[in-house]
Amino acid sequence: MKKGLNNSAADEIIVPRSVAVIMDGNGRWAKKAGFERIRGHERGIDAVRTTVTECARLGVEALVLYAFSEENWARPKREINMLFKLLKRFLLDERGTLMDNNVRLLHSGRRARLAPDVLELLDETIALTASNDGMQLSLAISYGGRQELVDATQKLAKRVQAGELAPEAIDEQSIHDALYQPSLPDPDVLIRTAGEMRISNFLLWQVSYSEIYVHDICWPDFGKDQLHEAFRDYGRRERKFGKVL
Numbered sequence: 562m563k564k565g566l567n568n569s570a571a572d573e574i575i576v577p578r579s580v581a582v583i584m585d586g587n588g589r590w591a592k593k594a595g596f597e598r599i600r601g602h603e604r605g606i607d608a609v610r611t612t613v614t615e616c617a618r619l620g621v622e623a624l625v626l627y628a629f630s631e632e633n634w635a636r637p638k639r640e641i642n643m644l645f646k647l648l649k650r651f652l653l654d655e656r657g658t659l660m661d662n663n664v665r666l667l668h669s670g671r672r673a674r675l676a677p678d679v680l681e682l683l684d685e686t687i688a689l690t691a692s693n694d695g696m697q698l699s700l701a702i703s704y705g706g707r708q709e710l711v712d713a714t715q716k717l718a719k720r721v722q723a724g725e726l727a728p729e730a731i732d733e734q735s736i737h738d739a740l741y742q743p744s745l746p747d748p749d750v751l752i753r754t755a756g757e758m759r760i761s762n763f764l765l766w767q768v769s770y771s772e773i774y775v776h777d778i779c780w781p782d783f784g785k786d787q788l789h790e791a792f793r794d795y796g797r798r799e800r801k802f803g804k805v806l
């Protein structure tokens with residue numbers, strides 16, 4: 562847990578070191594407003610900008626945003642195309658936001674199914690922000706928690722096969738080091754919007770001791786106030802890590 566910041570809403574905000582967000586409910590937001598689902602995704606980008614800037618301002622060290630899961634590939638082709646169009650726009654348009662806020666961009670997920678133009682913009686933005694030493698922002702795109710563990714296991718198996726690693730030397734640290742982004746600390750808090758009480762294959766290894774915070778609001782409506790509310794709630798949690806306090 563990090564420094565507390567005083568906020569006008571009286572209660573102190575405890576800023577977590579590491580935050581992960583399942584940004585859910587774009588479709589429901591759009592449906593409720595009488596729009597097509599894609600309008601919800603479009604509005605979701607504004608919420609991404611707000612959360613990224615506010616987390617960076619508050620001093621969060623690492624933020625992982627679940628933007629597209631491995632399972633989301635099963636969505637209609639049209640929705641997938643629109644989502645990646647928006648992602649590409651985000652990667653171009655928000656470069657200024659990332660630079661102004663000293664944010665370093667990373668990617669968590671598999672590259673294999675990502676189109677060359679998506680990879681190019683992603684890699685360019687990652688390279689552009691590589692020397693920013695403020696918050697690390699990882700976009701989980703084509704990401705699955707089980708797939709990440711499969712990929713990590715394959716990496717370790719190759720090292721064993723090459724004679725670099727003894728099977729009995731495999732420990733929690735070596736598994737951690739084989740994950741997509743080993744520089745990211747485990748999330749202190751996992752936020753999910755739109756009320757669903759499930760993990761949906763997100764960061765299965767990393768959330769073992771994360772505090773889970775679910776808000777009913779849909780992602781496009783998740784703003785600064787809701788983020789502060791989540792951090793206040795987090796600050797009231799008693800983290801025991803199996804011990805007797």
Ligand code: IPE
Pocket residue numbers: 584585586587588589590628629630633644755
């Ligand atoms: C989250 O919103 C965005 C992605 C999964 C890409 P959804 O599109 O899942 O919205 P709902 O859950 O259908 O409301």
Ligand code: IPE
Pocket residue numbers: 583584585586627628629630633757759761
């Ligand atoms: C989780 O949301 C994935 C992302 C937010 C990118 P989903 O909408 O895909 O999750 P389920 O299907 O409700 O579990």
Ligand code: MG
Pocket residue numbers: 585586587
């Ligand atoms: Mg959803």
